[in-house]
Amino acid sequence: MAVAEGKMASRVEPRPRAFHQRPMRYIVGRVFIYLLIIVGGAVSMFPFVWTLMSSGKSVWELTAFPPTLFPQEQIFIENYTRLLTEVPFLVWIRNSAVVTGLNLLGAISSAAIVAYGFSRFQFRGREAWFFIMLTTMMLPGEVTLIPQYLIFHALGWIDTFNPLIVPAYFGGGAFNIFLIRQFFLSIPRDMDESAEIDGANPFQIFFKILLPLSKPVLATAAALGFIGNWNSFMGPLIYLNSPRKFTATLGLRYFSMGATAATIEIGSLQPMENLLMAGSLIVAMPCLILFFVAQKYFVQGIVTTGIKG
Amino acid sequence: MxxxxxxxxxxxxxxxxxxxxxxxxxxxxxxxxxxxxxxxxxxxxxxxxxxxxxxxxxxxxxxxxxxxxxxxxxxYALLGGDRLMWPSIGRSFRYAVFMVPLALTGSLLVAILLNQKVKGIAYWRTFYFLPTLTPGVASAILWGWLLNPELGLVNYLIGGLGLPTPRWFASPQWALPGIILIGMWGSVGGGSMIIFLAGLQDIPVELVEAADIDGAGRLRKFWNITLPILSPVIFFNLIIGIIGALRVFETAFVATRGGPARATWFISLHIYATAFEYFDFGYAAALAWVLVVIIVSMTVLQFRLAKSWVFYQGA
Structure with a gap:
């Protein structure tokens, strides 16, 4: 704002007095803004830095007072190796990857198909169904949670990945359908109409024309969906019971309660806060990396569904 | 229609x-x-x-x-038979009352800050967004450690300034502020900030220029241009924020398990425990519906109130 204001002031009021005053005020304003940004950024980032540092300390050093920032012994490699060997951490990560991958596959493909139906075909009740779909976005999950659990219980799906994966294949969620439909509506219809004249059927139009043009929105849905799935906690908490089937978030909580491979198999407890720090970082890492890579897709997704919704 | x-x-x-x-x-x-x-x-x-x-x-x-x-x-739920029910609703409301205005103001301020022409702005935006991407479990664990009353860094810094150090998750008075602190860290730079940022970039330049010609100061421009134009976006974030805050679960479940002395036993924890620890599914369903009625009435109330302060450019 300071820049814009400075420029405008000079345009509107080009008198020498203003010219003399501007640089000092401008510099002070800039310094202030940079200071604020740096302090805020440090507060946002510091817990990560602290966790990273803690993951290289011994338990003894971790509980030393006053706290040290840089680990003195620097046993990073030892800690991370212990984490991967003494705790079934790789199994949990693999479970998360399987659930996230299969869920995303179903969610994105079925949401795209449903969005195609809503955006390209006239049928009786279309607006009513679409409205119902949007209202399900507002519905707090608490009301469907218990009957859903009972349904999956009746199907014998408790302690399997199915409850976390299968529902995604039925429409992929109102949010994704809405996001992809908005994008489909922005693609000119001339394309599919000319393909139709050339004798293409609706499936061919969908796969050969719309999908290839929709890579950005599919990437957006996938990026947001990845974070949602990877970080999800309530679902795995309710449906998964045996430690070997835990996803990464659930495993992390289990681990934080003092459970390690040793407790799971032998039943002994020992302090492992340094490994817990290492584990927290590993679980957080895929989303952080994904965000660095696919930043613009996140922002697009949040903005489209936020503002136009 | x-x-x-x-x-x-x-x-x-x-x-x-x-x-x-x-x-x-x-x-x-x-x-x-x-x-x-x-x-x-x-x-x-x-x-x-x-x-x-x-x-x-x-x-x-x-x-x-x-x-x-x-x-x-x-x-049983509403007439006091369940001694935990009303206090847990009260706690969720207390959390929302502090969390929603703080997070809304915070994310608007961050959005304004990140809307400045500053070097490396893309990196700054990423840094501010990272806490949002952190799994709730990880941030609860991480902050649980930072807020450790004896060994935690936060109390070390507070004590270093010569201030009394709160016992955070070890005390019934300070557990809720602790949960709010974690919530703030995880949301100020998050989705609502990005929506604010997009809203800020939609403000017509002509309006700002006209105000400059009229000699409006920075605060006046913020009050008379930025806020009214942002009001639909503020409203959207407010609704989402209230719904989210009334459903707070994960941080409390991981960091405190609802304790100490039920100081962070929110309604969502009460529903979860009733259903999946006591397997009282009928009663848990009733509790869930009470929560939904509360959420829906808060949303309707906000839509009513919105008429007096939300300003739509097109209308």
């Missing part, structure tokens, strides 16, 4: 009972393509909602078939 307009247009061209072959085909394709969602809607939303209404009037713990008991569950 665009349904009417759509139907009307079609009827004008061809009456419904004599649709062309192509229209019939289109209609069939339309339903074919939305059928996955239709099936899913009935299986995972509609039937569960109906079942959940029925369950809320029953006693059910999986072992025996549900038994209809009328309003007993609701009476």
């Amino acid at each position: 665009s349904t009417m307009a759509g139907e009307g247009a079609r009827i004008a061209k061809a009456p419904l009972d004599s649709m062309t072959a192509r229209q019939k085909r289109m209609e069939r394709y339309g339903y074919l393509f939305i059928s996955p969602w239709l099936l899913g809607f009935f299986a995972f939303t509609f039937i569960p909602i109906a079942a959940s209404i029925f369950l809320s009037f029953s006693r059910y713990s999986v072992l025996r078939p549900p038994e209809f008991i009328g309003l007993t569950n609701y009476r």
